Amino acid sequence: xxxxxxxxxxxxxFNSAISEMEKVVGKAFVFIDDVNELRSYRDPYNTTxxxxxxxxxxxxxxxxxxxxxxxxxVNQYKIPVWTISTGKNFAYGGPAPRKPGYIVLDLKLMNKIxxxxxxxxxxxxxxGVSYYDLYNYLQEKGIKLWIDCAAPAWGGIVGNTSDxxxxxxxxxxxxxxxxxxxxxxxxxxxxxxxxxxxxxSKTGGLYKYGQGAGIDGLFTQSxxxxxxxxxxxLMPEPPGYTPFMITLENEQDLETVTDLTLPLRLNQVIHxxxxxxxxxxxxxxxxxxxxxxxxTGPMPESHRxxxxxxxxxxxxxxxxxxxxxxxxxxxxxxxIQDTFGSIPGAKFHFDDTRKGDxxxxxxxxxxxxxxxxxxxxLLNWIGGGGHINFSPISAADGKxxxxxxxxxxxxxxxxxxxxxGEFLIGWRDQHHIFxxxxxxxxxxEKKRAHDLFAILxxxxxxxxxxEYRTHLSFMDQIANTYSWNNNSLWDAxxxxxxxxxxxxxxxxxxxxxWPKNLRGKA
Amino acid sequence: xxxxxxxxxxSLATNLAIAAQPGLALGLSQYAQEDHSLLIFSDETSxxxxxxxxxxxxxxxxxxxxxxxxxxxxxxFHKEQPTGWITGLTRDxxxxxxxxxxxxKGYRTVFSAIHETNNNTxxxxxxSSVDKAHLIADSLAQSLENWPSWLANNITxxxxxxxxxxxxxxxxGSSTNNEYLVSWxxxxxxxx
Numbered sequence: 213x214x215x216x217x218x219x220x221x222x223x224x225x226f227n228s229a230i231s232e233m234e235k236v237v238g239k240a241f242v243f244i245d246d247v248n249e250l251r252s253y254r255d256p257y258n259t260t261x262x263x264x265x266x267x268x269x270x271x272x273x274x275x276x277x278x279x280x281x282x283x284x285x286v287n288q289y290k291i292p293v294w295t296i297s298t299g300k301n302f303a304y305g306g307p308a309p310r311k312p313g314y315i316v317l318d319l320k321l322m323n324k325i326x327x328x329x330x331x332x333x334x335x336x337x338x339x340g341v342s343y344y345d346l347y348n349y350l351q352e353k354g355i356k357l358w359i360d361c362a363a364p365a366w367g368g369i370v371g372n373t374s375d376x377x378x379x380x381x382x383x384x385x386x387x388x389x390x391x392x393x394x395x396x397x398x399x400x401x402x403x404x405x406x407x408x409x410x411x412x413s414k415t416g417g418l419y420k421y422g423q424g425a426g427i428d429g430l431f432t433q434s435x436x437x438x439x440x441x442x443x444x445x446l447m448p449e450p451p452g453y454t455p456f457m458i459t460l461e462n463e464q465d466l467e468t469v470t471d472l473t474l475p476l477r478l479n480q481v482i483h484x485x486x487x488x489x490x491x492x493x494x495x496x497x498x499x500x501x502x503x504x505x506x507x508t509g510p511m512p513e514s515h516r517x518x519x520x521x522x523x524x525x526x527x528x529x530x531x532x533x534x535x536x537x538x539x540x541x542x543x544x545x546x547x548i549q550d551t552f553g554s555i556p557g558a559k560f561h562f563d564d565t566r567k568g569d570x571x572x573x574x575x576x577x578x579x580x581x582x583x584x585x586x587x588x589x590l591l592n593w594i595g596g597g598g599h600i601n602f603s604p605i606s607a608a609d610g611k612x613x614x615x616x617x618x619x620x621x622x623x624x625x626x627x628x629x630x631x632x633g634e635f636l637i638g639w640r641d642q643h644h645i646f647x648x649x650x651x652x653x654x655x656x657e658k659k660r661a662h663d664l665f666a667i668l669x670x671x672x673x674x675x676x677x678x679e680y681r682t683h684l685s686f687m688d689q690i691a692n693t694y695s696w697n698n699n700s701l702w703d704a705x706x707x708x709x710x711x712x713x714x715x716x717x718x719x720x721x722x723x724x725x726w727p728k729n730l731r732g733k734a
Numbered sequence: 735x736x737x738x739x740x741x742x743x744x745s746l747a748t749n750l751a752i753a754a755q756p757g758l759a760l761g762l763s764q765y766a767q768e769d770h771s772l773l774i775f776s777d778e779t780s781x782x783x784x785x786x787x788x789x790x791x792x793x794x795x796x797x798x799x800x801x802x803x804x805x806x807x808x809x810x811f812h813k814e815q816p817t818g819w820i821t822g823l824t825r826d827x828x829x830x831x832x833x834x835x836x837x838x839k840g841y842r843t844v845f846s847a848i849h850e851t852n853n854n855t856x857x858x859x860x861x862s863s864v865d866k867a868h869l870i871a872d873s874l875a876q877s878l879e880n881w882p883s884w885l886a887n888n889i890t891x892x893x894x895x896x897x898x899x900x901x902x903x904x905x906x907g908s909s910t911n912n913e914y915l916v917s918w919x920x921x922x923x924x925x926x
Contacts, residue, residue: 248923252837256830300834320838344805365802366835502912506852570799585802591827595850595914 215246216266216312218291219730226268229289233271236281241321243270253299253316255308257598257652258685259662265308265684267294270316276440280400282317283438286717287398290729293317294719295438297339297371300364303601303647304375305684310721319370322440327417330355334391334417336443339370343583350446357446358581360384363574365583370442374432376681378636378643380578382483382535383447385638387432392416394441395431398713403437417443433681434705435719436712447581450535454545455576457566459526461557466528466617466635467610469558472551473532473637474608481544484579486532488613489571489634493647494529495519496593496632497571497586510625526559529571533579590647593632598652600661600685602668604677606635606642613642619671620646627664643680669693682723691724706731770921771815772890775804775822775832780915782849782882786823789886801828805835812839820920821889823849823882829916836920844893845919847874849881851911856881863894885917893919 217226234242243249246266253267271293273279286293294314299307309316323340328350335346335357343361346369350357360379362372373386383389392406403409405428408416420426431437460469469488476482492501492511505515520527530552534544552558566572574586591597606616613635621631629648636643646668650661662685669679669686673693682690694701705725709716716727726732776787811818820836822829826848833843847870848859858874858881860867870892877884 245923248840248842251842252834256834299838344802366805366831500912500914502852502914506912574800583802584800585831586800588801588827588831589799589825591830592825592914595826595848597826 216263216268218268218289218313218315219311221289221291221313225289226291229285229291230269232285233282236278236285237271237273241272241274243272244268253307253309253318255302255306255684257302257306257600258308258683259600259650259658259665260685263312265305265310266312267309267316268313270318272318272321274321276394276396276402279317279396279438279440280402283396283398283400283717286315287715290715290717291315292717292720294722295319295435297374298342298366298368299371300342300367301371301375302364303599303683304681308684310684310687310719314720317438319438319440325349326441328353328355328357328446329417330357332418333357333448334443334445336392336417336441337369338441339368339439341370342366342368343372347581347583356449358383358449359446359583360386360389360581361578361583363578363587364585366585369444370439373442373444374439376433378485378638379581380484380487380575381447381581383445383581384485384636386444387429389445390428390442391418391420391445392443393428393431393439395437395439397437398715398718402440406443408443417445430708433723435722435725436708438718451537452541453533453535453580454541455531455533455563455579456545456548457561457572457575458530458552458555459524459559459561460528460530460555461526463527464614465526465555465558467614468555469528469530469552469610470608470613470635470637470642471610472555474640476548476551477608477637477639481534481547482532483535484533486530486637487575487634488637489529489531490631491516491520491525491527491529492593492630492632493590493634494525494571495523496590497574498523498569498589501593501630502595509628510630525571531575531579590632590649593630593649594651596651596653597649598658599647599649600665600683601681602646602648602665602679603681604644604646604672604679606644606677608637608640608642613644615675616644616672616677619675620644620668623664623668623671624648627660629661629664687721687724770890771811771818773808773811773815773818773820775820775824775828777824777828777915780823780913782913782915783823785880786882786886786917789883801831804832808832808835812836817922819890819922821918823885823915823917826914826916829918833918833920840923841920842923843918844921845889845917847871847885847917849874849913849915849917851913854911862892866892866894889917889919893921 230242250267253270254262255265258265271282273282292314294309295317296307297319319339321340322338324338325341327336343359343365347359358381360381360383362377373390377386378384392408395403406422407413407419431439473486504519505511534541574584577584606612624631632649633646648661650657669689678693679690691702709725710728713727716729720727720730774790776783846861850857858871860871862870874881
């Protein structure tokens with residue numbers, strides 16, 4: 213295989229740049245061997261060709277000063293770098309760059325937990341700190357704060373937050389809980405946001421905005437700078453925690469349960485983001501598809517019903533929790549049980565009857581910020597399981613949820629795939645995650661999955677839906693659906709990009725934001 | 735064949751506490767084989783994986799299903815035995831996660847095979863070097879229901895160093911159904 217090189221760069225220039233980077237970080241932290249070193253920077257779940265996202269090299273700096281020097285080098289050679297923190301963003305591309313030949317700027321060695329403030333409930337971390345790292349730190353120190361982690365918790369706090377990730381405790385809107393950041397711009401300038409930019413700041417982790425324009429969001433899902441430090445609010449350990457599950461017997465119950473949830477959520481009767489999870493997602497935690505159906509195409513209804521009965525699951529399975537002092541939880545649970553008890557066939561489940569069920573156990577952990585990796589069991593649903601996530605936003609509205617669900621289910625079945633999905637109610641919206649599961653060993657199946665995803669983007673756009681996050685392959689297509697007023701939003705993105713990164717070295721193409729030298733050439 | 739195996743360390747203390755929990759679980763044990771310490775993972779719910787681990791003649795216990803609980807063990811092994819090898823007969827998802835974790839520490843996959851059981855027939859799909867794949871698949875098939883033992887006895891000699899692989903399928907009777915396991919061997923680049 214021919215080694216990919218950065219676009220427009222000769223092998224001589226590449227080698228020269230690599231040599232200069234080695235002087236900055238040390239030879240041991242520049243990776244160029246495709247077999248022994250760069251395999252960990254590929255996307256194992258891509259639906260096209262592995263080579264489409266193959267980096268030419270990776271470099272792992274230890275500190276801000278080294279990042280500044282690396283940026284000076286890549287600006288000189290006009291070599292694109294693709295920034296990652298822990299690189300575990302699987303289903304959306306993992307550590308792989310948008311285009312072949314980019315150099316991965318891997319921040320995993322910058323993994324210090326710089327501060328934890330128990331009284332005020334926040335932490336300040338570097339990009340290489342994973343959810344496991346922060347959780348273990350809090351446990352070891354006996355600090356009574358909870359983290360809010362992504363479902364597979366090996367990911368990084370900075371990476372997940374800057375990709376608009378969500379979690380499952382009351383602090384589940386990760387960007388909402390972000391407070392202050394340090395960013396290195398493409399020209400090496402270091403910027404701190406919010407209160408941290410004042411002299412001798414004592415309030416950087418407390419107040420998000422400071423004076424002037426709030427620019428933190430500019431550095432999320434974008435390529436305008438390299439985030440090197442971030443403040444994140446942490447939830448004080450509550451005096452009580454009551455997770456619950458409701459199994460729902462009918463497909464149409466999605467509409468009812470969504471409508472009943474919204475007022476409870478907006479009024480904080482339910483404290484965290486409730487999840488309405490379909491049968492197959494839940495079942496995949498403990499069984500595989502082949503145990504119930506060995507045919508091709510989507511699993512037939514009769515088999516689904518048998519599986520639901522065997523596993524004591526609903527067609528939809530609703531998870532949420534209440535937190536706080538016992539009287540408060542009791543009061544809220546009464547309201548919740550009165551509300552959802554009106555759905556025919558709805559059954560409440562708690563720890564006493566559900567403990568030991570893998571689906572229940574990992575949700576209980578997630579809703580109290582306990583890191584785990586159980587959700588990866590989904591990959592065992594089929595042999596060689598790979599997945600990409602189609603993630604449109606819907607209203608927290610029953611009819612809207614049903615409409616979006618039926619659209620995706622119909623297309624999934626048309627293309628021969630199971631619908632495996634969940635709705636996560638944030639505040640007024642729902643993140644709808646359709647986990648498009650395919651056999652990553654099958655080229656035919658990968659192509660079919662790719663085609664399905666592409667048509668779902670178009671279908672969703674036609675119905676007025678946009679996606680909140682996506683895989684490398686579909687960043688441009690989805691960016692084009694955010695096109696109101698002659699693409700004025702993306703024109704604004706590009707204007708900022710051109711100003712802050714005139715050589716286009718930082719993560720070109722991230723979320724469809726391209727520097728002028730590569731714009732329109734993707 | 736594995737010879738002069740030396741047992742280094744058996745089950746973890748945590749294993750005992752959760753040994754009573756059945757379910758989707760991994761067993762784990764640690765060996766030394768000649769020059770290379772070997773860390774072994776096996777799916778505790780699978781009879782085949784148990785046979786694999788058992789053949790390696792080490793105590794192993796049920797530990798919780800969540801592979802995330804193995805991260806510390808993996809990191810500790812890597813720290814203590816930087817040239818050690820890691821192998822397993824596990825669920826596909828557990829292999830994926832461990833492979834990704836190991837890759838960040840400089841490990842690479844030098845052997846893997848899928849063992850899929852349907853209708854009392856097990857199919858072995860081997861990814862190895864071009865010259866070895868068919869041979870390994872045939873050997874697994876000829877071992878009939880004892881294929882996990884054959885695998886255990888030969889796992890450390892199955893390493894290949896070519897990136898390109900070939901696949902081969904063979905079939906043999908099996909008493910279990912609808913199982914999908916992956917066997918694998920990861921070695922640090924310094925061992926290549």
